Amino acid sequence: MKIAVRYFTRGGNTKKLAEAVAAAVGVKAEPVSVPLNEDVDILFLGSSVYAYGVDDAVKAFIAGIQVKVGKVVNFSTAAVIKSTYKQVARLLEAKNIPFAAEEFACRGSFAMLHRGKPDEDDCKRAAEFAKRMVSEENIHG
Numbered sequence: 529m530k531i532a533v534r535y536f537t538r539g540g541n542t543k544k545l546a547e548a549v550a551a552a553v554g555v556k557a558e559p560v561s562v563p564l565n566e567d568v569d570i571l572f573l574g575s576s577v578y579a580y581g582v583d584d585a586v587k588a589f590i591a592g593i594q595v596k597v598g599k600v601v602n603f604s605t606a607a608v609i610k611s612t613y614k615q616v617a618r619l620l621e622a623k624n625i626p627f628a629a630e631e632f633a634c635r636g637s638f639a640m641l642h643r644g645k646p647d648e649d650d651c652k653r654a655a656e657f658a659k660r661m662v663s664e665e666n667i668h669g
């Protein structure tokens with residue numbers, strides 16, 4: 529199975545999750561500035577929100593996908609909203625790219641809020657989530 533991990537980060541929070549996810553599934557986490565250059569079965573895509581929206585770099589990455597993606601699995605950090613799922617799903621729908629119903633989301637530090645997040649436990653849970661998504665894909669296709 530071909531797996532890729534892409535993320536966008538401004539402050540490093542989402543990168544922490546991306547690296548935990550990538551290590552768990554045996555690939556390298558790359559920023560969204562690195563386009564997909566081959567078809568993938570699962571794309572783990574990490575993002576967060578800045579003044580309510582995902583960064584334009586995430587929008588451009590999704591808009592620019594030119595390979596076949598079996599399924600996107602969203603993961604995100606945010607300080608206030610639950611996750612970026614809805615926003616990312618809308619972008620994927622516009623490109624007819626399938627996405628998983630499940631996601632991984634946790635708090636990300638912002639100014640005085642949520643210091644130290646995501647922490648070791650969040651990264652561990654993200655890794656377990658990623659492994660589960662891959663094994664379910666192996667079973668159900």
Ligand SMILES: Cc1cc2nc3c(=O)[nH]c(=O)nc-3n(C[C@H](O)[C@H](O)[C@H](O)COP(=O)(O)O)c2cc1C
Binds near residue numbers: 607610637
């Ligand atoms: C300029 C800016 C605006 C933000 N706006 C929001 C927001 O509207 N809602 C929210 O939940 N979090 C907001 N946050 C918090 C980030 O989503 C959170 O810190 C996230 O973990 C950042 O991820 P990163 O370190 O990977 O860039 C904002 C952070 C910054 C720096």
